[in-house]
Amino acid sequence: MALVRMIEVAEAPPEVRAVYDDIMKTRGTDWVNNFWKVLANDPATLRRLWENVKQVMAPGALDPLVKEMIYVAVSATNGCEYCSHSHTASARAKGMNEAMFAELMAVVGLANETNRLANGYRIEVDAAFLPKV
Amino acid sequence: MALVRMIEVAEAPPEVRAVYDDIMKTRGTDWVNNFWKVLANDPATLRRLWENVKQVMAPGALDPLVKEMIYVAVSATNGCEYCSHSHTASARAKGMNEAMFAELMAVVGLANETNRLANGYRIEVDAAFLPKV
Amino acid sequence: MALVRMIEVAEAPPEVRAVYDDIMKTRGTDWVNNFWKVLANDPATLRRLWENVKQVMAPGALDPLVKEMIYVAVSATNGCEYCSHSHTASARAKGMNEAMFAELMAVVGLANETNRLANGYRIEVDAAFLPKV
Amino acid sequence: MALVRMIEVAEAPPEVRAVYDDIMKTRGTDWVNNFWKVLANDPATLRRLWENVKQVMAPGALDPLVKEMIYVAVSATNGCEYCSHSHTASARAKGMNEAMFAELMAVVGLANETNRLANGYRIEVDAAFLPKV
Amino acid sequence: MALVRMIEVAEAPPEVRAVYDDIMKTRGTDWVNNFWKVLANDPATLRRLWENVKQVMAPGALDPLVKEMIYVAVSATNGCEYCSHSHTASARAKGMNEAMFAELMAVVGLANETNRLANGYRIEVDAAFLPKV
Amino acid sequence: MALVRMIEVAEAPPEVRAVYDDIMKTRGTDWVNNFWKVLANDPATLRRLWENVKQVMAPGALDPLVKEMIYVAVSATNGCEYCSHSHTASARAKGMNEAMFAELMAVVGLANETNRLANGYRIEVDAAFLPKV
Numbered sequence: 001m002a003l004v005r006m007i008e009v010a011e012a013p014p015e016v017r018a019v020y021d022d023i024m025k026t027r028g029t030d031w032v033n034n035f036w037k038v039l040a041n042d043p044a045t046l047r048r049l050w051e052n053v054k055q056v057m058a059p060g061a062l063d064p065l066v067k068e069m070i071y072v073a074v075s076a077t078n079g080c081e082y083c084s085h086s087h088t089a090s091a092r093a094k095g096m097n098e099a100m101f102a103e104l105m106a107v108v109g110l111a112n113e114t115n116r117l118a119n120g121y122r123i124e125v126d127a128a129f130l131p132k133v
Numbered sequence: 134m135a136l137v138r139m140i141e142v143a144e145a146p147p148e149v150r151a152v153y154d155d156i157m158k159t160r161g162t163d164w165v166n167n168f169w170k171v172l173a174n175d176p177a178t179l180r181r182l183w184e185n186v187k188q189v190m191a192p193g194a195l196d197p198l199v200k201e202m203i204y205v206a207v208s209a210t211n212g213c214e215y216c217s218h219s220h221t222a223s224a225r226a227k228g229m230n231e232a233m234f235a236e237l238m239a240v241v242g243l244a245n246e247t248n249r250l251a252n253g254y255r256i257e258v259d260a261a262f263l264p265k266v
Numbered sequence: 267m268a269l270v271r272m273i274e275v276a277e278a279p280p281e282v283r284a285v286y287d288d289i290m291k292t293r294g295t296d297w298v299n300n301f302w303k304v305l306a307n308d309p310a311t312l313r314r315l316w317e318n319v320k321q322v323m324a325p326g327a328l329d330p331l332v333k334e335m336i337y338v339a340v341s342a343t344n345g346c347e348y349c350s351h352s353h354t355a356s357a358r359a360k361g362m363n364e365a366m367f368a369e370l371m372a373v374v375g376l377a378n379e380t381n382r383l384a385n386g387y388r389i390e391v392d393a394a395f396l397p398k399v
Numbered sequence: 400m401a402l403v404r405m406i407e408v409a410e411a412p413p414e415v416r417a418v419y420d421d422i423m424k425t426r427g428t429d430w431v432n433n434f435w436k437v438l439a440n441d442p443a444t445l446r447r448l449w450e451n452v453k454q455v456m457a458p459g460a461l462d463p464l465v466k467e468m469i470y471v472a473v474s475a476t477n478g479c480e481y482c483s484h485s486h487t488a489s490a491r492a493k494g495m496n497e498a499m500f501a502e503l504m505a506v507v508g509l510a511n512e513t514n515r516l517a518n519g520y521r522i523e524v525d526a527a528f529l530p531k532v
Numbered sequence: 533m534a535l536v537r538m539i540e541v542a543e544a545p546p547e548v549r550a551v552y553d554d555i556m557k558t559r560g561t562d563w564v565n566n567f568w569k570v571l572a573n574d575p576a577t578l579r580r581l582w583e584n585v586k587q588v589m590a591p592g593a594l595d596p597l598v599k600e601m602i603y604v605a606v607s608a609t610n611g612c613e614y615c616s617h618s619h620t621a622s623a624r625a626k627g628m629n630e631a632m633f634a635e636l637m638a639v640v641g642l643a644n645e646t647n648r649l650a651n652g653y654r655i656e657v658d659a660a661f662l663p664k665v
Numbered sequence: 666m667a668l669v670r671m672i673e674v675a676e677a678p679p680e681v682r683a684v685y686d687d688i689m690k691t692r693g694t695d696w697v698n699n700f701w702k703v704l705a706n707d708p709a710t711l712r713r714l715w716e717n718v719k720q721v722m723a724p725g726a727l728d729p730l731v732k733e734m735i736y737v738a739v740s741a742t743n744g745c746e747y748c749s750h751s752h753t754a755s756a757r758a759k760g761m762n763e764a765m766f767a768e769l770m771a772v773v774g775l776a777n778e779t780n781r782l783a784n785g786y787r788i789e790v791d792a793a794f795l796p797k798v
Contacts, residue, residue: 002256003354003530004364033259035251042368048454049247049375055447056243061232066199067240073203074244076785077210079345079611082251083244084787085262088535098536099194102574105785107200109581110189111207111216113778114182118168118215120741120770122749123135126166129218131402136663136753137763175767181587182774188580209386212478212744217388221402231403235441238386242448246379253342253371255350264535268522269620269796270630299525301517308634314720315513315641321713322509327498332465333506336472340510343476345611348517349510351528365460373466376455377473377482380448384434384481389401392432395484397668475652478744483654487668497669501707504652508714512645519608519637521616534788565791567783581779588775593764598731599772602738606776609742614783615776617794631726639732642721643739643748646714650700650747655667658698661750 006037016040019050026054033086065094073108139170149173152183159187166219198227206241272303282306285316292320299352331360339374405436415439418449425453432485464493472507538569548572551582558586565618597626605640671702681705684715691719698751730759738773 009020009032019040020032039046057067068091075083088101096104117123142153142165152173153165172179190200201224208216221234229237250256275286275298285306286298305312323333334357341349354367362370383389408419408431418439419431438445456466467490474482487500495503516522541552541564551572552564571578589599600623607615620633628636649655674685674697684705685697704711722732733756740748753766761769782788 001529003254003350004367005530031261033262034256035247038254038256039250041364042372044454045368045372048372048451049250052243052447052451053247055443056236056239061230061236062202062240066202067236069195069199070203070206070237070240071244072785073206074210074241075248076781077207078245078248078252079780079784080248080252081787082256082258083248084535084785085258087244089262089264097194098573101536102577103189103194103200104203105782106189106574106577106580107195107203108207108785109778109782110185111204111220112211112781113774114168114186115208115211115213115216115744116741116777117172117182117770117774119211119213119744120737120749120773121136121171122746123167123171123215125215125218128164129166129222130400131221131404134662136749137766138663174763175771177587178767178771181584181771185580185584188576205386209382212381212385214388217386217402231440234403235444238383239441239444239447241386242379242383245382246375248345249342249378250371250375252345253338253350253374255347263533264537267795269520269616270633271796297527299528300522301513304520304522305516307630308638310720311634311638314638314717315516318509318713318717319513321709322502322505327496327502328468328506332468333502335461335465336469336503336506337510339469339472340476340507341514343473344511344514344518346514346517348522348524349514351524353510355528355530363460369455369460369466370469372455373461373469374473376451377470377486378477380434380452381474381477381479381482383438383448385477385479387402387437389433389437389481391481391484394430395432395488396666397488397670471652475648478647478651480654483652483668497706500669501710504649505707505710505713507652508645508649511648512641514611515608515644516637516641518611519604519616519640521613535786563793565794566788567779570786570788571782581782584775585779588768588771593762593768594734594772598734599768601727601731602735602769602772603776605735605738606742606773607780609739610777610780610784612780612784614788614790615780617790619776621794621796629726635721635726635732636735638721639727639735640739642717643736643752644743646700646718647740647743647745647748649704649714651743651745653668653703655699655703655747657747657750660696661698661754663754 002034002038004038004041006034007040008037012040013043015043016046019043019046023050035082035086065091065096068094069096069100069104072104073111076105076108077112135167135171137171137174139167140173141170145173146176148176149179152176152179156183168215168219198224198229201227202229202233202237205237206244209238209241210245268300268304270304270307272300273306274303278306279309281309282312285309285312289316301348301352331357331362334360335362335366335370338370339377342371342374343378401433401437403437403440405433406439407436411439412442414442415445418442418445422449434481434485464490464495467493468495468499468503471503472510475504475507476511534566534570536570536573538566539572540569544572545575547575548578551575551578555582567614567618597623597628600626601628601632601636604636605643608637608640609644667699667703669703669706671699672705673702677705678708680708681711684708684711688715700747700751730756730761733759734761734765734769737769738776741770741773742777 012020023032071087075087145153156165204220208220278286289298337353341353422431470486474486544552555564603619607619677685688697736752737756740752
């Protein structure tokens with residue numbers, strides 16, 4: 001149960017409804033997921049986050065599916081249940097099949113293992129890895 | 134400074150040298166990075182981790198560059214300095230340009246923001262996101 | 267379900283009951299929350315933690331509500347469900363309204379985003395930020 | 400050393416310079432800190448983050464110093480070196496004295512301790528803490 | 533609910549069944565826990581992880597119960613619910629009593645507290661602690 | 666460089682000196698490490714933390730070396746540099762040899778890997794692992 005009540009589409013005040021409409025139009029869906037219905041208690045944050053998501057997740061130098069899988073990788077690392085479910089669903093909708101999901105999880109798991117070995121042993125960065133900026 | 138001394142290539146005992154040789158051959162390089170020279174104090178772990186990395190990072194359902202960028206995403210999320218430097222270097226070697234790196238970081242940053250909002254508000258997972266397994 | 271059984275007030279042995287009584291008296295309540303009933307399996311830890319909480323959360327240089335909101339910020343960042351619920355409830359009892367909670371969450375979310383950008387890009391600390399100690 | 404080169408004020412292209420000017424004007428300073436000079440490699444992200452920071456950290460339901468201390472709390476929890484230095488400096492500039500900083504750190508430390516006890520024991524949330532939404 | 537369906541023992545294809553049989557034989561049990569039934573969707577990862585667990589958790593320089601308690605310490609720190617339950621159950625099966633579990637949790641909690649104080653204050657490592665490697 | 670200046674032994678006011686003396690006496694050393702010299706800016710926190718460390722790390726149901734290694738496991742998982750150095754040094758002083766350290770790191774690494782797989786796949790806890798409390 002969320003710590004604040006959710007603002008449903010039917011009861012949304014105009015400034016919230018405008019964001020909801022843009023979410024549904026952008027995604028081609030007729031519903032809004034709980035994340036936004038919780039943020040809607042604070043319309044300025046709702047709008048800010050939605051504008052951020054639109055900008056960051058828009059087509060760019062990376063493939064949209066790759067971006068969604070990076071989102072899943074971060075969510076698994078942070079142990080965020082909501083985010084793991086919602087972004088895995090999004091990645092599947094964008095074409096991630098089971099073999100790709102399994103491989104994504106395998107990389108995430110291994111990276112978390114080697115991250116802790118590097119941190120635990122306090123390994124110094126090789127000069128060859130330092131950027132020549 | 135690492136918490137244990139590093140085993141250099143020239144002084145490596147045979148079982149360590151065999152792994153070092155495989156690392157250099159697989160990567161087409163003539164040097165071994167610090168991560169492995171630290172693990173080499175424990176040859177069984179050195180071999181285990183290298184076999185894991187080879188299996189997980191081998192070509193599969195995902196593009197090798199995508200896998201490397203997922204590694205960078207996890208490393209940035211965990212705040213692992215060594216891993217951020219080494220895997221960003223690897224991703225660049227595999228073709229990641231500056232626009233791709235910037236977009237990768239933007240997704241990682243945003244995902245960490247929304248992860249905390251989902252966790253902090255304790256948002257319930259939408260039924261539509263639950264898998265039908 | 268907790269990994270150990272909870273010690274209810276009615277069955278608490280004297281050394282546990284003494285802490286329970288101090289918790290209820292300090293807070294002006296007639297019940298003890300699950301956190302303490304779990305710790306009560308180890309009376310020395312129960313007492314230690316309660317004494318710590320009393321010392322740290324007592325009035326001091328910071329406003330009690332500010333301290334409670336800092337607790338919520340850490341709990342959201344760590345993804346701790348129990349802590350998010352219990353400390354948000356405490357913060358509300360101390361006067362946090364919905365606008366304050368929304369703003370708190372907004373800061374927590376943004377801080378987690380910029381933390382990962384700073385870590386992921388390995389940005390060097392500006393000399394101007396270093397303390398002159 | 401950052402993973403990308405920093406864009407100095409003197410060499411900034413117009414769209415970057417516009418953000419730099421707004422940063423300096425908003426803060427009443429004549430320099431820009433490294434965080435923004437790194438992000439400036441990606442002008443769209445530079446602008447997005449700066450607009451986010453301005454909106455989130457603007458005066459609102461919470462005191463600006465409280466918001467800055469919440470930023471420090473998250474940064475300490477995440478172990479972000481850059482963020483700990485920069486936001487502690489900001490909090491000091493906004494009036495945080497040494498007693499307040501010590502108390503902030505004490506709450507952060509204790510919250511991280513009790514977060515792990517709640518998570519490690521898998522303590523169930525008390526019904527009394529659940530919101531009545 | 534897991535994000536992928538679980539492969540039950542009765543329906544497991546030969547390469548999965550071989551790992552399941554080794555898990556049950558090694559542990560002297562007649563069932564397989566959910567972790568492996570989820571990984572079984574990706575037989576190569578299933579085998580890789582099981583071989584890793586067998587190698588790392590085998591008798592060595594540390595007592596098997598100590599290793600299991602270290603696993604619990606990491607799981608509590610990461611807030612992993614599945615891992616806290618499964619490895620606490622394993623540790624109990626290997627002889628951890630309630631007093632040992634309570635003491636383990638006490639160390640984990642305190643370590644998380646002092647970790648954040650060290651990180652938040654950015655304390656420099658004492659020369660005496662640096663290894664002479 | 667720490668965010669606050671360190672209080673050296675020679676300049677410590679009486680209430681700080683009393684804690685320093687107890688630290689040196691308890692450990693049988695003639696110096697105090699940076700962690701305490703930073704906390705000494707806040708004498709109440711200095712005393713509270715030192716009393717906590719003494720209570721939690723005292724001989725009990727677990728071997729002192731086991732407790733120190735659990736501390737190292739948490740520190741590696743959190744990526745805390747100061748803590749990794751100081752507690753690894755302590756563990757070595759209490760008898761941890763290189764084989765034990767290597768095995769400790771191997772468990773920590775693997776636990777972080779499997780934690781992320783459990784969290785990423787959102788694996789449900791097996792009924793057999795739930796406590797019968």
